[in-house]
Amino acid sequence: MSRILEIRDVEVTFEVGPLMRRRSILGVAGVSFDLHSGETFAIVGESGSGKTTLACAINGLQGISAGSIRFDEHRIDTLGARSMKPLRRRMSMMFQDPVGSLSPRMKVGNLIAEPFRIHGIVDKNPSVEVPRLLSLVGLTPEFADRYPHQLSGGQARRVGVARAIALDPDLIIADEPTAGLDVSVQGEVLNLLNDLRERLGLAMIIITHNLHVVHHVADRMAVMYLGRFVEVGDTDEIFRAPRHPYTAALLSANPEPDPDKARDRIALPAEVPSLLARPAGCEFHSRCPWVAARCMSEVPEFVQSETRKVACHTPLEPGARPPELEVTQ
Amino acid sequence: MTVLSIKDLNVTFSTEGGRLHALKDVSFDVPERRIVGVVGESGCGKSTLINAILGLLADNGRVDAGSITFEGEDLTRLGPARMQELRGQRISTVFQDPMGALNPVLSVGRQMRNIQYRSGRSRSEKDARSEAMLRQVRIPDAQAALARYPHEFSGGMRQRVAIAMALMMRPALLIADEPTTALDATLEVATIELLRELQQDIACSVLFISHHLGVIAELCDDVVVMYAGEVVERGTTRQVFHTPRHPYARRLLECDPARQSGRTRHLPTIPGEIPDLRQRPPGCVFATRCDQRVDACDKVPPDVAVETGHVARCVLAEAR
Amino acid sequence: MFAAVSDLRSNERTRTMMRVLREPLGAFGIALVLLMVGGAVFADLLTSHDPSRISPRDRFQAPSLDHLLGTDHLGRDLFSRVLHGGRIALSVALFATATSLAIGVVLGLIAGYGPRWLDAVMLLLFDSIKSFPTVMLALALVTLFGPSLTAVVIVVVLVNVPGYARIIRTQTLALKGSEFVTAAQSMGAGTARILRHHIMPNVISPLLILASMDIPVVIAIEAGMSFLGLGVRPPTPSWGSILNDGFTAIRDTPWIAIAGGLPIILTTLGFTFLGETMRDLFDPRLKRRT
Numbered sequence: 001m002s003r004i005l006e007i008r009d010v011e012v013t014f015e016v017g018p019l020m021r022r023r024s025i026l027g028v029a030g031v032s033f034d035l036h037s038g039e040t041f042a043i044v045g046e047s048g049s050g051k052t053t054l055a056c057a058i059n060g061l062q063g064i065s066a067g068s069i070r071f072d073e074h075r076i077d078t079l080g081a082r083s084m085k086p087l088r089r090r091m092s093m094m095f096q097d098p099v100g101s102l103s104p105r106m107k108v109g110n111l112i113a114e115p116f117r118i119h120g121i122v123d124k125n126p127s128v129e130v131p132r133l134l135s136l137v138g139l140t141p142e143f144a145d146r147y148p149h150q151l152s153g154g155q156a157r158r159v160g161v162a163r164a165i166a167l168d169p170d171l172i173i174a175d176e177p178t179a180g181l182d183v184s185v186q187g188e189v190l191n192l193l194n195d196l197r198e199r200l201g202l203a204m205i206i207i208t209h210n211l212h213v214v215h216h217v218a219d220r221m222a223v224m225y226l227g228r229f230v231e232v233g234d235t236d237e238i239f240r241a242p243r244h245p246y247t248a249a250l251l252s253a254n255p256e257p258d259p260d261k262a263r264d265r266i267a268l269p270a271e272v273p274s275l276l277a278r279p280a281g282c283e284f285h286s287r288c289p290w291v292a293a294r295c296m297s298e299v300p301e302f303v304q305s306e307t308r309k310v311a312c313h314t315p316l317e318p319g320a321r322p323p324e325l326e327v328t329q
Numbered sequence: 330m331t332v333l334s335i336k337d338l339n340v341t342f343s344t345e346g347g348r349l350h351a352l353k354d355v356s357f358d359v360p361e362r363r364i365v366g367v368v369g370e371s372g373c374g375k376s377t378l379i380n381a382i383l384g385l386l387a388d389n390g391r392v393d394a395g396s397i398t399f400e401g402e403d404l405t406r407l408g409p410a411r412m413q414e415l416r417g418q419r420i421s422t423v424f425q426d427p428m429g430a431l432n433p434v435l436s437v438g439r440q441m442r443n444i445q446y447r448s449g450r451s452r453s454e455k456d457a458r459s460e461a462m463l464r465q466v467r468i469p470d471a472q473a474a475l476a477r478y479p480h481e482f483s484g485g486m487r488q489r490v491a492i493a494m495a496l497m498m499r500p501a502l503l504i505a506d507e508p509t510t511a512l513d514a515t516l517e518v519a520t521i522e523l524l525r526e527l528q529q530d531i532a533c534s535v536l537f538i539s540h541h542l543g544v545i546a547e548l549c550d551d552v553v554v555m556y557a558g559e560v561v562e563r564g565t566t567r568q569v570f571h572t573p574r575h576p577y578a579r580r581l582l583e584c585d586p587a588r589q590s591g592r593t594r595h596l597p598t599i600p601g602e603i604p605d606l607r608q609r610p611p612g613c614v615f616a617t618r619c620d621q622r623v624d625a626c627d628k629v630p631p632d633v634a635v636e637t638g639h640v641a642r643c644v645l646a647e648a649r
Numbered sequence: 650m651f652a653a654v655s656d657l658r659s660n661e662r663t664r665t666m667m668r669v670l671r672e673p674l675g676a677f678g679i680a681l682v683l684l685m686v687g688g689a690v691f692a693d694l695l696t697s698h699d700p701s702r703i704s705p706r707d708r709f710q711a712p713s714l715d716h717l718l719g720t721d722h723l724g725r726d727l728f729s730r731v732l733h734g735g736r737i738a739l740s741v742a743l744f745a746t747a748t749s750l751a752i753g754v755v756l757g758l759i760a761g762y763g764p765r766w767l768d769a770v771m772l773l774l775f776d777s778i779k780s781f782p783t784v785m786l787a788l789a790l791v792t793l794f795g796p797s798l799t800a801v802v803i804v805v806v807l808v809n810v811p812g813y814a815r816i817i818r819t820q821t822l823a824l825k826g827s828e829f830v831t832a833a834q835s836m837g838a839g840t841a842r843i844l845r846h847h848i849m850p851n852v853i854s855p856l857l858i859l860a861s862m863d864i865p866v867v868i869a870i871e872a873g874m875s876f877l878g879l880g881v882r883p884p885t886p887s888w889g890s891i892l893n894d895g896f897t898a899i900r901d902t903p904w905i906a907i908a909g910g911l912p913i914i915l916t917t918l919g920f921t922f923l924g925e926t927m928r929d930l931f932d933p934r935l936k937r938r939t
Binding site for chain 1: 517519521540544581582585586594597
C-alpha cells in the first residue's frame with residue numbers, strides 16, 4: 001500500500017469579529033494523519049468540531065496557516081490554483097447536500113461531463129463516458145436529461161458519486177455522504193462507495209457525525225473535538241473499546257432501534273466550549289466525567305500504541321464506567 | 330381515553346399533473362399520556378399529516394374524507410378561528426428548526442409572556458412561570474435567559490427554549506416534527522430524555538415524527554409506520570420493532586445500519602422508488618418493491634389486526 | 650429563491666407561454682405587443698406612402714381612406730410615419746435594453762463574485778450614476794454627442810445598468826457560497842466557467858422579466874427625447890416628434906397628436922400587461938420592487 005496523503009500538524013485559522021476587535025480562532029488545531037491507497041478513513045465529530053474545514057483544507061478550498069499537506073508526495077498546501085489544477089483531477093470531493101451540490105440549471109449529463117470539460121479532456125467522448133458513469137452508479141442513461149430538482153435525494157447522491165469518479169481519482173473526500181438520505185437509501189450509497197473503492201482501488205476520507213455509517217465503511221477512524229483528533233485507530237477496535245472519554249460518550253449516545261436494549265449512557269455535562277475560549281489543559285476536561293486535577297492544567301500528549309493514538313492522561317480501560325455512575329433508564 | 334383519533338383520513342392535492350392522493354385511509358389513535366411515533370421516509374406523508382391535524386393544509390389541498398377527532402371535536406370541520414384557539418393552547422408543536430418557531434426580534438421572556446396572553450395572570454406571575462418552565466428544560470440561569478434573544482442560545486439550547494414554549498400552556502397534545510434531527514448525537518439523546526420527562530410531568534400526549542428508528546425505539550410507546558401516504562403498520566413499539574408484520578416495516582428496520590450488529594460491507598437496502606402518488610397502484614402500494622409479492626397484492630390490502638393494537642395493511646399478515 | 654422562475658426550462662417553454670395566454674391581461678398584452686411589432690416589421694407592406702415625402706398640397710388632411718391617420722403640417726402621411734416611428738421606438742428599446750442587460754449582468758457578476766473592495770467601488774459607482782436625474786443626464790449627453798439615437802441609447806443604458814447590476818450582484822452574492830459553486834471550485838473550475846455556467850443561469854431569469862417591464866420606460870424615454878428634439882433628427886419619423894408636430898396644432902388638427910400618442914400608450918400598456926403577468930406567474934416576490 002502506497003501512501004497517498006500525508007497530513008502534518010495542519011492548522012486552519014479564521015478571523016472573526018468586527019474590524020477593530022478582530023480575533024483569530026483555530027478551526028483546525030494541529031491535525032496529522034496518513035492515508036494509503038485503497039483505504040477508507042473516517043473523521044467523526046459533532047458540529048463545530050472542524051471536520052468539514054479539515055476536508056476543505058485537504059482539497060485546497062481552504063488555506064492552512066501551519067503544517068503541511070502532501071498528496072502523492074507533492075506538497076499541495078503551497079500550490080497556486082494553476083499548479084493545483086492537474087492534481088485536482090486526482091482527488092475529488094463530495095459535498096453534504098446531495099441536490100444542493102448540483103448546479104440547478106445544468107442537466108445531469110452536463111454535470112457529469114463537467115470534470116472532462118474543466119480539465120480539457122478531449123480524448124474521452126462525453127456521449128460515451130456519461131452513460132458509462134451513470135451505469136457505474138446504478139442509474140439508467142435516461143437520467144442524463146434530467147435536472148437536479150427532478151431527482152430524489154438518493155439519485156442526486158449517485159450523480160454526485162458519478163461526478164466524483166469521472167476522472168478516475170486516487171482520492172475521494174466525502175462530506176456526510178448519507179446526510180439527508182432515507183435509511184433505505186443510505187445503504188445503497190454506502191454499498192456503492194464500498195464497491196467503487198474495491199473496484200477502482202481508491203482511497204477515501206469519509207466525514208460524518210453518524211457513527212453507524214463509520215462502522216460499516218471505514219478501516220480506520222479519527223474522532224475530532226474542537227479541531228483536534230482525540231483518538232485515532234482501527235474502526236473495529238475503537239468500537240469495541242473506546243479509550244478516549246469523548247469517544248466513549250459518542251458511542252454510547254447512539255440510539256439503537258431496539259426498544260428493549262439496555263441503555264448505558266455516558267452523559268456529558270455542559271455544552272461544547274466556544275472556539276474563542278478553549279479550555280486550558282485537556283480541552284475536553286470541562287465535559288469529561290473522568291476529569292482529574294491534572295487534566296485542567298496539563299495538555300495531554302498522544303498516547304500511542306501499535307494501532308491506536310489517544311490524547312488523554314488516563315485512557316479508559318475496556319468497559320470503564322464514569323466515576324459517579326450516571327445510567328439512564 | 331384517546332386524545333387524538335384519526336379515522337380513514339384522505340387528503341388530496343390538486344396539481345398540474347392531476348390529483349395527488351397524499352394520505353390514503355389513514356387511521357390511528359394517540360391515547361392519553363402516550364408518546365406515539367410516526368416513522369417513514371421522504372414522501373410518506375408525515376408533513377401532510379401534521380398540516381392536516383393543525384388545519385394548515387396548503388391552498389391546493391383538502392381533506393376528502395375521514396375525521397380527526399381531538400378531545401371530542403372533529404378538527405376537519407372546525408372554522409379557522411376555533412382552530413387558531415386550539416393551536417398553541419391545546420395542541421402545540423415543536424419543529425426541526427427552532428428558529429422557525431422563535432421570533433428573532435423579541436426576547437425569550439417576552440415571547441413566553443405572549444403565549445400566556447389568555448391566562449389572565451399578572452406580568453410578574455407570567456414571568457415566574459416562564460422562568461420555572463425554562464428551569465424545567467434545564468436552561469442554566471433561567472432568569473437571565475428570559476432577557477436574552479433566540480440567537481444568543483446555542484442550537485441545543487434553542488430547541489429546549491422552543492420545547493419550553495410549546496409546553497408552557499400545558500397542552501393536551503404536543504406534535505414534535507423531527508425535533509432532534511438537526512442536533513448532534515449527544516444533544517439528541519439528552520433532548521429525548523428531556524421530552525420523556527416533561528411528557529410525564531405535564532401528562533400530555535406526544536405525536537413524535539422522526540425518520541430515526543433509534544430515537545423512536547427509545548422514546549415512543551406506540552409506533553405508526555407510514556409509506557406513500559398510508560399507515561402500513563401500527564402497534565406498540567415492542568410489537569412493531571420486535572415482530573414487524575408488514576414487509577416494508579420489516580425491511581426498513583433491517584436497513585438501519587445500527588441493526589447490523591457485526592460489521593458488514595454490504596448493507597441491506599430497499600430497491601425501487603415510492604410510486605407516483607398521482608397514479609396510485611390499484612392494489613398494495615408497496616407491491617412494486619416487495620420481495621414477498623403474491624397475486625392477492627393486486628387487490629386493496631386489508632388492515633389485519635395481528636394482535637390487540639397491532640395492525641398491518643398486508644394480505645400476508647393474515648395468513649400467519 | 651427563484652424556484653418558480655426555474656420552471657422556465659426549454660421543455661416547458663411552450664407550457665409557460667400557454668399559461669401567460671390563459672391570463673386575460675397577459676393575452677391582451679401579447680396581442681398589443683404583436684400588433685405594434687407587426688406594424689413596425691411589415692410597415693412597407695401596410696402602406697405605400699413614404700414617411701418622409703413632403704407634399705405641401707396635402708397639408709393637414711383629416712384621416713381618410715388614402716391617409717388612414719391623416720397628414721401633418723408638411724403633408725406627410727401619418728400612418729406611414731407611425732409605422733416607421735414604431736421601427737425606431739422598438740428597435741431602440743430592444744437594442745438599448747439588451748445592451749443594458751449585457752453590461753448590467755457582467756458588472757453585477759463581477760461585483761458579486763469579485764473581491765470585497767471591488768464590490769464596494771462598483772456599488773459606489775452604481776449609486777452615483779443612479780443619483781443623476783434622467784433629464785439632466787439626457788441634456789448633458791446631448792451637449793456632448795448632439796441630438797441622435799446614440800444619445801438616446803446611452804441615456805437608457807446609463808439609467809438601466811445600475812439597477813440591473815445591483816440585482817445580479819445581490820443574487821450572485823447569495824450563490825457565491827452555495828454548495829454547487831464550492832463543488833465546481835473543488836473540481837478546478839475557473840472563475841469564468843463558474844460565472845458563466847453555474848451562476849449566470851440562476852440569476853438571470855428574474856432580471857429578464859424586470860427588463861421586459863422596463864421596455865415601455867425606454868420607449869417613453871426615446872419618445873420624450875425626440876419630443877424635446879434631443880433624439881432622432883428630422884425627417885426620421887419618431888412617435889415623440891409626431892407628438893411634437895401635433896402638439897403645436899392640437900386645436901385645429903387633433904389627429905396628429907393622437908397619431909403620435911396612441912401608439913405610445915398602446916405599446917406601453919402591452920408590454921406592461923405582459924411583463925406583469927409574467928412576473929405574477931413566475932415570481933410574485935418581485936412585486937415589491939416596482
